[in-house]
Amino acid sequence: MKFPIKLPTVFILVGMFIISLYLLIEVDYYSYSVTLTSSNDTPYVVIPSIGVNESINNKSIDYGVYYEPLSGLPGEGTVILFGHRTLHGSPFLNLNQLKSGDDVFLEWPGVGNVEYTVSNSTIVDASYQIPLYQGNTLFLITCYPISSDTQRLIIGSKYDNTTPLTNPTSKPNSQSSDAFLIIASLFGGGMLLGTFYPVKEDKILIFMATIALTILLIYAYFFPVPTDGVESLLTNINNFLSL
């Protein structure tokens, strides 16, 4: 019995599908960031030494920097902020480069411009429970090492002072165009692959898969849905394969 699709074609189609799942997460993030940053009450975290200037939300870490709602307000208690180091805009990509003495600012409507100074960094297991009452401090938390979900890097910062928020320097995220670049890259790469694919009878499958996956990403951009399920699937497969 002859298999209807060539083995290398199966490999390519499966590979394209997996890659598109990763791209879906990123496109989804940019779509959400457009929606969330439209509010005037959005707080921002600014870390000049590593070039972070990101909006903060209290809905989901999938939308960028996430404020733990059970934690305190800046200047009044322990503030806990989570951020992805990979995907979802990677807001805390370079968090490990922070050094003791670096400045961190929280521009918080209703509170002011709150300044913190980095005091220490700690690495703990992913199951670590973070204490909520640590005085007037700020914790920035991301994954460690990069692209792993086994540990967490916690940057502790001490409160310095609060000044009036008269002239916010932060601007809303304007990275939505990145989503179109991602979609265009998938489409262009897929069409190129289909054009030069040596198995002529399977070229049509490459083209069809490219178009289908492109439509999926475009749909995800205009009608974003939480990608928690996709992330769990990818993480579980990674863990299963010990990658």
Added chain:
Amino acid sequence: MNFSKNLIIIVFLLAIISAFTFADALNTVSADNSSGGNSVGTPGTTGSQTWIAYNTSNVQMTQLTANITVIIKNIGSHVEYFKISQIYSGTTPPMNFTVVSHPGAVMMIDPVNPEGDWGWEIQPGETKTVSFKVDASGVMGNDPGWIGNPNAVSNTSWPLIPDMGLYTSWFMPDEIQTLNPDLQLKSWIGIFTFTATNLATYPVAGIIRGPIIPTASKLTYSNPLVTFQDTSIAPETNVAAWNIHLTKAGSSNDHESFIYTYQWPLSGNGSNIGKGTSSVFAPNNSTNNTTTVPSQNTGIPYGLLALAAVMVTAGVVYAKFLR
């Protein structure tokens, strides 16, 4: 040179290397001994290691408690008992623990300690959850507990507490499986508390390590947040360590209370274990019901993405050149 000559040279070199290794091990043991038994104020120096010795200690440890929850299965064909003792002896100076809570336990016959031993009956095939709490008392506990004991003996056996800040006492939660192969440890959770108080007339600062740490376990909670985890104390051991500053005795900030939680085993996906039962790992000692929050999933592994890229590349290469 034939094969036999090569073999002789290799054996000779191995013998030399082994001799040096053994000599180095002897030096290490000597250094261990010198740290505990040397005279006050004289740093023990042996081989390449130097140990710190205290003249006296200015920080007192009190209120050392351990709240242990063990899930254990009897895989044998007959009834077994999971036993705990009220006093651990044989150490100098002895560190006494009083069992203050032991729900479901019965007093054992022929106790190894005069105060008696507590035990939990586990039927064949039964998996039982056992909880008990012990408070330290005596020399190293409330009566009073000095962190730095000038006569402390370097010892790695539970539950002696050597000089705090310099060293940590560690133990193996799964040692029970060695002692009694019929009792299989499923999980082990320990919540430890202690208070460090400055008794000096001047401020002090330094690293304080958790006094008792299980091996092959992960730190799942601490308050205050640990400054770092020391992995150099013992193999597979992540010792909670804090950088603390205490004001002079009698002032409001002359003491600090610590609480930390460890969970055995070290491996496995902690986020799965912790779901829905975070209160087990993080005790609520505040009027507020929630004192901790779990960590968000902040990373997605890239391994699968790399594999996907390899699959696409391999597919193209195979179709082009190998098919």
